Amino acid sequence: MKVRSYVILLTLAGLGGASILALFGWWKFSGLQSATDDLRKEAEKSGAASQEYSDVQALLTSTRDALNAMEVYPKEFKGLFGVVRNSIVYSVAALEKITDEYSSNYKADTLNQLKKEISGVSVALDQMEKLRFSQKGGETSRREHEAARSAFDVSAKDLEISLDWLQNEADSNTKSRKNELDARWLDLEQSRKEARIFSWIAIVLYFGITAFLAWRTYRSLAQPIQSLENAASNSLDEGKPFILAETGPAEIRSLTRRLRVLVHGLEEQVAQRTLALRTKAHQLEEEMMQRKHLETQLVHAQKMEAVGQLAAGIAHEINSPSQFVNDNVMFLKDAINELLAAVSGEGEIPDAKEIEFLRENAPGSAEQALEGMERITTIVKSMKNFAYRDAASEKRPQNLNQAIEATAVVATNEWKYHAELKTDLDPNLPFVPCNIGEINQVVLNLIVNAAHAIRDSESNDGKGLILVSTRLYEQYVVITIQDDGGGIPEHVQGKIFEPFFTTKEVGVGTGQGLAIAHNVITKSHGGHIWFETEQGKGTIFFIRLSLDAPLQSSES
Ligand SMILES: Nc1ncnc2c1ncn2[C@@H]1O[C@H](COP(=O)(O)OP(=O)(O)OP(=O)(O)O)[C@@H](O)[C@H]1O
Ligand SMILES: [Mg+2]
Known part of the structure; x- marks a missing residue:
């Protein structure tokens, strides 16, 4: 069945039912109305107020009046016969009328x-x-009178x-x-x-049948459409398979098939694209x-390069203490040998x-030898700390102050000829x-940049100052590296974080130091790096790291 057929059927049922209902009502109530009108008319015609009844009453009254009038005879009879005659005449006329018009209602007798x-x-x-x-008088006349009177009385009775x-019959009628x-009336009611x-x-019945048909139409039209909509939504929104039996009118069955x-x-397309996307994502992941x-390798390579460059300085740093450790140990050795020979x-x-x-110098020599050894140990430990290499994405709670001190030691040879390096590290700094x-x-x-800035600054006659500090600000740790070098010229301020940007001579600087620093702080640690500089006065670099940073790389 088609949708059109359902609609026509429902419309016909609605209209047909309404018409039958209207016709039935009209037929039933108009019949009742005419029966009521007829009965009302008959009621008006019948009963005590009817013409027949009043005609009969008129006959009875006039006749009885005539008979009553005759009761007073013979005492008062002047003009009496005239009155009685008139009544009798009236009664005769009334009886004729009743006979003509209502004889069927009364017994003929x-x-x-x-x-x-x-x-x-x-x-x-x-x-x-x-x-x-x-004119007769006497006894004869009296007897005649009495005979006439008694004849009248008999007739009157x-x-x-x-x-x-007649009255009885009229009342009974x-x-x-x-x-x-x-x-x-009762029947009519x-x-x-x-x-x-x-x-x-x-x-x-009409509403019941119409409701039933509407419900059938709903089941046949709306329900398949609803199921179709649900199946389509489930499939398109939630990715479930499109499973739906073909039910309902021809159009909806065809729609179900096509959908x-x-x-x-679409599912096939989505599956293909998902696969392609997954492959792409996998490739991207691998590339990332x-x-x-590579970035980690680059940082490490630069560090190794730095270590290489710093190696001479570090060797020198180790050489000086080992020199006087050697001198002092030699002095002690000679003294001990002499004492033992004696x-x-x-x-x-x-x-x-x-x-x-000997008493004055031997303890001092031993002290100095130990100090020298301690210095060497510090340098070696710093080297070890500095060269430490984490896995690429690994982040662990670390002691920043200790790391900064180690780095300052490793870089000693870079700054010690031009500057003094002071630290102001927050002792309560969390890991x-x-x-x-x-x-x-x-x-x-x-630190190396700061040392170079001081070295290259013309205004610095004596030694400059590098100040490295750490501070805690709520959920952030801020490291500052301040120098009193010549500052960063305005026209290069916007470029210093770019890779390979350098103002140093070819071979001296590669322009990678700040680019790597920027990459490490912002990309790898989700932190922030920035600077403040003043021409001729110096520069401060700020590094801000979050204590809430996840314990893995922000990139990974
Ligand atoms: N503290 C500073 N004071 C003044 N200028 C600075 C300072 N730090 C960096 N600069 C400027 O920024 C430039 C880029 O620095 P960056 O560390 O990236 O490279 P580089 O020091 O030139 O070379 P590299 O570090 O690779 O040996 C420097 O050449 C210098 O002009
Ligand atoms: Mg540099």
Whole structure:
């Protein structure tokens, strides 16, 4: 089935149902309305207020009036016959009207009897009226009067009986008609009630059927669309496979088929691209590792180069103490040999002067020899510290103050002829997470630069000063290397961190010192390096390292 068919079916069901409902309501209620109107009209026509009833009442009243009027005869009869006659005439006319119009509602006997008796009364009345003007007197006249009177009374009595019959019949007619009307009203009310119940049932059925059809349409249209949407979202957003049975109308089944093909195509594309990206990422990762390795190698190579360059100076540094260690040890050796010969009797016993000389100088010589050895040990230890090499990405909590002191010792020969090096190291400095081999190299580069700046400065007559300090600022450690050299000229300030930038003569400087320092601090340690300089006054380099830095390379 197609979507169009569902829509047409639902629309037809809705419209058809509504039309049937309207027709049913119209038929049922218009029938009831006309029955009500008819009944109302009949009710108006019947009952005590009806024309028939009032006509009968008029006949009864006028006839009874006539008979009542005759009750006062013969005491008061002047003009009495005229009144009675008029009433009788009226009664006759009324009876004729009733006979003409409502004879079917009464027994024929009742009306005929009544007619006969009215005429009987009328004849008796004529007789009495005739005797009233008779000239006869005496006993005969009295007897005739009494006979006429009794004939009238008999007729009047019969008439009254008939009148009662008529009244009874009229009352019974009215009553039975009223009962009949009541019954019909009841029937009508019942029909109206039934019509209302039927109407409600029809409305409920209509809405029930429409709701059922709407629900069927929803199941057939909306549900497959919803499932389709869910399957597409699951597949496209969450990467789940597109699994959906083909259900619903033809269009939705076709859409499901096409979407499946599309999503599968997309999935394949995504899989291919993901694979390509993964390969690329892997390549990049390898390249980065290679680069990192090269950078570390570069730093180390520069350090080794520095060690090479510093080697002569360091050899000299070691040479001087070893020289006087040697002199002092020789002096002590000679003295001991002389003493031993004297004690064994093979040599001369030293005089008081010689002994005094030995007492004064031997402990000092031993002290100086030990000091010299200590100096040599310090230099060797510093060399070892300085040349220490961490793995490329390794960062461990390190003692920066100790590292700075070692580097200053290693670089002694670079600064000691032009400057004095002082340190101002924060004794409470916590261990800083870093690659100490790399930091050593940075500090060495900055000390050597400072020494060179002082050496090349024209304003420095005597020795300059290099001040190296460490400070803790909340979560950061700041190292400063300050010199009182000539400062960095303004036009080169923006370039000093560039690789291979140097103002030194070819062969003297390679221009790599600050480039490596920048790389190590910012890239490898996520720190910050900057400087402040003043022409003719000197330069301060700042290095800021975070105590929260992760214990591995920021690049890795
Ligand atoms: N403390 C300083 N005072 C004045 N100028 C400086 C100072 N430090 C560096 N510079 C300037 O910055 C330039 C670059 O320094 P960098 O250390 O990178 O290279 P270099 O010292 O010239 O050579 P290399 O260090 O490779 O032997 C130097 O040539 C110098 O002009
Ligand atoms: Mg340098």
